Amino acid sequence: MRSDSPDRRGSSRRRRMLVHLRLAAGLDAGPLRRRVDRCRSRALVAAWLAMVLCTAGAGLAAVLLYGSAAAEAGRTATRLHHVAAVVRSEPVQADLTSAGSPAGGYRAQATWTYPAGHTVTDEAPVPSTASAGDRVQVWVDGAGRAAAGPRSTADIVATTGFLVLGGWATAALVCAVAYGLRRSRLECRAEDEWQDDWAVVEPTWTGRAGGRNGAAD
Template sequence: MTSVPHSRPIRPWRRGLRRALGTERNELARPEDRARSRAGLLAAVATGLALVLGATVAWSDFDSAEHRVAAASSRLHHLDALLLTATSTTADRTTAMTAQYRAAATWTYPAGQQRTGTVDLSHRARAGATVEVWADDTGRPTAAPPSTADLVFNAVIVGVLAVGLLFVLIASGLGLRLRSLDHRADIAWQRAWAELEPVWTGRAARHPGTDGPSSS
């Protein structure tokens, strides 16, 4: 008794790829089916390109932001300040996301010049405590430069937004193309059924010369 060899089933994605490339041997495949496979393949390629483009946009945003921060940081100075009052909660947190507390403080900058003003802090502190603040070349307190983690987070957000926008465009284009192909397939099916139905139901035999397909 000989065993009959079993052919390995073709995976759906391979069948779709062969159909899209026109190498599938299937006489039942309609032109609309091949066009649908090509649309899916094009959408897959476009999705891969969108991911690459999103990563490129994110890296470009990070690189440019890093250069801007480096240029700005060269004019900033990290100082120690002495708090004259205890910290209080800020009423407006829109100017600096990390600045939640404020207090009067004194510090020295430039060298030998004692300055007094209000500084923003991210934590509570008592009067007399020494805290770290940032000041510009004139000695005025300013916000700390963004950290590398902040730059990375912002770049990732920009990249995700770019990829999301491209995904929406790809999905919309694919949906419109598939809807158009479905409409074409429906019209072709109705036309074929109009020719086949009289013969299949026997109406052409009962009423010769009326409903059946014309013969030459």
């Protein structure tokens, strides 16, 4: 059993696309081409263009969102200080509403010195693998208080990807539904037109209205 090669399938898709483009542009006006055929091709081409625009828009939105978030993280980093601290207790999972705690992060008692000569012992975000006595890096504000650090690149990428993909999927779904509704209406119109044409041709074809058989029923 012979199967089509990827090159052959790709060539077939390109030919079909070219046919639809010619129909949509009104360049293929053969006797078998109906107005509803052009409308179907135009609907398909419009759906293609909408998906291309959605994809381009999603790419632009990703660049803008990532750039904005990265810039904000940079500004946050300039207002804070990264200092060495000594962990004093075992880490516990932070309440998501706790100030200075990243979502899903861990906190522990830790001691650090900032500003110079000012020693602070307080809760601070720490790695989940930290143990008492470990040295870690914590973010503090100008007064030496523990603070939530700037967003990491991984967090920015994940959030941007989630937002952009969600928006793209929603737009793609809207395009698909709109195209499906339009195609369904065009199929109904094509069926009605076929029935009307057949009502004219069928008596002559079957001879029931004085056609080749010469007599009506």
